Amino acid sequence: MLRNNKYVLDLSDLQFKRVRLPWKAKLVRTILWFTASVIIALFYGTLVEKSIGSPKEKMLSQQLDNMKLQYSLVSRELDNTMSSLNSFRLSDDRRYRPILEMDSISDSYRKGGFGGVDRFRDLEGYTNSDMLISFRTRIEGIKNMATVQKESFKTIAERSVEWKREMDHFPGISPVSVNFRMGDGFKWRAIHPVLGTARMHNGQDFEVPYGTEVYATGDGTIIESGWNSGGFGNCIVIDHGYGYQSIYGHLSGIKVTKGLKVKRGELIGISGSSGLSSGPHLHYQIEQMGHAINPSHFINNEMSFEEYTDMIQAFASKSKFR
Numbered sequence: 001m002l003r004n005n006k007y008v009l010d011l012s013d014l015q016f017k018r019v020r021l022p023w024k025a026k027l028v029r030t031i032l033w034f035t036a037s038v039i040i041a042l043f044y045g046t047l048v049e050k051s052i053g054s055p056k057e058k059m060l061s062q063q064l065d066n067m068k069l070q071y072s073l074v075s076r077e078l079d080n081t082m083s084s085l086n087s088f089r090l091s092d093d094r095r096y097r098p099i100l101e102m103d104s105i106s107d108s109y110r111k112g113g114f115g116g117v118d119r120f121r122d123l124e125g126y127t128n129s130d131m132l133i134s135f136r137t138r139i140e141g142i143k144n145m146a147t148v149q150k151e152s153f154k155t156i157a158e159r160s161v162e163w164k165r166e167m168d169h170f171p172g173i174s175p176v177s178v179n180f181r182m183g184d185g186f187k188w189r190a191i192h193p194v195l196g197t198a199r200m201h202n203g204q205d206f207e208v209p210y211g212t213e214v215y216a217t218g219d220g221t222i223i224e225s226g227w228n229s230g231g232f233g234n235c236i237v238i239d240h241g242y243g244y245q246s247i248y249g250h251l252s253g254i255k256v257t258k259g260l261k262v263k264r265g266e267l268i269g270i271s272g273s274s275g276l277s278s279g280p281h282l283h284y285q286i287e288q289m290g291h292a293i294n295p296s297h298f299i300n301n302e303m304s305f306e307e308y309t310d311m312i313q314a315f316a317s318k319s320k321f322r
C-alpha cells in the first residue's frame, strides 16, 4: 500500500529513497490498524443499531405495529358488537317485554356464568396474556349474550303472536257505530225503567234506533243465540276466551247461530227492544270469569267514526251473515 511506504530525501545525491521498516514494526502497525478498524466498525455498528435497529428488527417492529393496529380494530369491533347487543337488550327489557307482560331476563343470565379463573389457563404465561384473556373473555360474553338474545327474540315473537291473538279476542270496541250515544252505564239504578224497582245495571246501554247493526266486539265463539228469559229478550253471548264473555241484549234480529266463530267487527245482530226494555236500545254487557264488569272501561274511545266504519266495511265485504 502506497501510504505505508515512507520516503526520505537523501542529501548525498538529492534523491528520494524509500524507507524500509523492519518486519516486526510492520506487523505491529498492521495489528494496530486492524484492531482500530474493528473497534470503529463495532462502535458505528452499535450506534446505528441502537438508533434505527437492524433490518430484521425493523421488520419485526413493523409487524408488531401492524398487529397492534389489528388488535385495536378487533377490540373496537368487539365493543361495537357489545353495544349493539346491549341496545337489543334494552329494547327487550324496556319495550317488548313490558308490552307483552313478560319478565325481563336477568343480567347474570345474559352475560353467562364463567367457569372460574382457570378457564383461560392455556393463555397464561405469555407477554400478552392479559390482552388475550381480555379478548377471549369479551368474545365469550358476546357469544353468550347473542345466544340469549336469539332465544329472547324467539320467545318474544311467539308471545307477540299469542298477544295479538289475545288482543283480537279481547272485547275492545263499541258494539255499535261510535256516532251513537251511550245511555245508562254500569251502575246501581234506584228505579228500573220497566220493573220500577231498584236494581243493579250490569252493562252499558247504547241509544240506538230500532234496526241498528250490532257487531262483535272481539273475536270469539257464539255460545248463546236466541231468547233470554232473564230479561235480555233476543240475545247473543260471545265467548272470547281468556275468561271474557260479551252479551248483546234486547235485539230484534239475530244473524248468528250457536257455535259459530266470529271476528271483531262482524255483524251479529240487529238492535230492538225485546225483553225487559222500555224502548229501542242495545244492552251491552261484559263478564270476566262470570262477573259483570264495567264495559265502558273496555271500549276503545280513541276510535274515530271513519276508523270504525272502515273496520266494519272491511268485514262487510266478506261477511257470511248479511
Ligand SMILES: [Zn+2]
Binding pocket: 184, 201, 203, 204, 205, 282, 283, 284
Ligand atoms: Zn242495559
